[in-house]
Amino acid sequence: MRIGIIGLGLIGGSLGLDLRRLGHEVWGVSRQTQTCDLALERGVADRVSLDLASLAEAEIVMLCTPLDALESTVRDLVPYLSPETLLTDVGSVKGAVVETIEPLWANFLGGHPMAGTSDQGIGAALPSLFAGAPYVLTPTPRTPVGAVERLHCLVESLGAQPIVCSPADHDRAVAWISHLPVMISSTLIGSCADEPTDRVRDLAQSLASSGFRDTSRVGGGNPELGTLMARYNRQALLDCARAYRDRLDGLISLIDSENWAAITAQLESTREARPQYLK
């Protein structure tokens, strides 16, 4: 197939590497000449352009820009497309994205490959990045049936695990397991850094080890990405964060009232629950 990729960063670049290996013809579009050059050099695309018009003949176009560039990109792109062209995106939020793009292009299906590294940009692109990872597809009642079938096949060919659900279910699930962790982890770092006694703050820095390292990891990540998650998944994140805050209040009350049996029971239940999330 002729597959267009707009946005040649970590995800777009990695998709390009795999899709070319699978025999597809990959046409890349970036806003930066330097990225276009690198894409050719690294074998991410068969041809590259700064111009969205270059994708007019593509059968599938994958939008791999940041969330806040999606709408303007689609508005600029659709005048060039033929109605058969299937449009998809790779954004980490689906409700707001689908609501925005669906009215602009009927043959659209939202997608979210759940893979990544801590690095960004085309320099971080890797072959087989999606192998074994979930790849969520979020059809709505308006999505053409053929769109789901075609993307399902493509996702399977990447070695990823296709998961089909509604945009709302996706957003609530990733709020729990991805967006809320960023917020609570960042809040941990911020609270420690706000310790008013210098001596204690220095000591905490000296004593921190693997427990702090792991719990704080996602809170020390890309600030722009974290903000985009919060902005585009605002309501689901707010709902989950408030439920979390209420549960934390409950735990603080148990410590305050020295209800050690109840605390042990809670810690036992979370030790039991965690493996369900590590399958």
Next chain:
Amino acid sequence: MRIGIIGLGLIGGSLGLDLRRLGHEVWGVSRQTQTCDLALERGVADRVSLDLASLAEAEIVMLCTPLDALESTVRDLVPYLSPETLLTDVGSVKGAVVETIEPLWANFLGGHPMAGTSDQGIGAALPSLFAGAPYVLTPTPRTPVGAVERLHCLVESLGAQPIVCSPADHDRAVAWISHLPVMISSTLIGSCADEPTDRVRDLAQSLASSGFRDTSRVGGGNPELGTLMARYNRQALLDCARAYRDRLDGLISLIDSENWAAITAQLESTREARPQYLK
């Protein structure tokens, strides 16, 4: 030196391995015959006993029992000791421990080796477990000067990094970097598990990956250990948890009011602060 170790679990067992390698004579005490047998078999101690009286001639005795067994162990032990015997412990909380033991034995110095693995018991004991790790010593105005010097030397001989501070500073620092992370991490797992819609909870379980795995790790740990931390470090943990909760409330308000610039600024500051804790 003749060094007694009471409680032959991960920490006591690992200390025994290193201290014997350094040429000390190590006498172990456990409440379980099976643990005594294993201690000899694994080379953790030169001799072992179920009887605290066997440590009468020890020059240093290291208390390696769980926090809630320390007081009764010291009460049972001290009738056998001579005043020169230096007593120390390895508990992860120091204020409550020092307050309890100091009146029972003047020649006491609280200690906390900041090393461990996710496994427990003598079967998990490892040589060089403490190499490169902080080992906190918490003298008070009542601690004999010689006690600090002797333990400082012993800690250095293990390859650990001695850090001397007050019991209160230790407890506040570990509340931030160890005890609070357990509580917020467990609360994350509990909140996700409480998702009312089965379909979304199942989806969250399928989509969870490294971010959730890391943020939830310490919350899925040993429930008894977590409860002991909360119980013995109650006030410091409460203070830190409330400061954390207030900060989380602030972040929730920023998301609610769509103050994206302020959220980006917060995430930037925590990205900058985190490396200070990973030295």
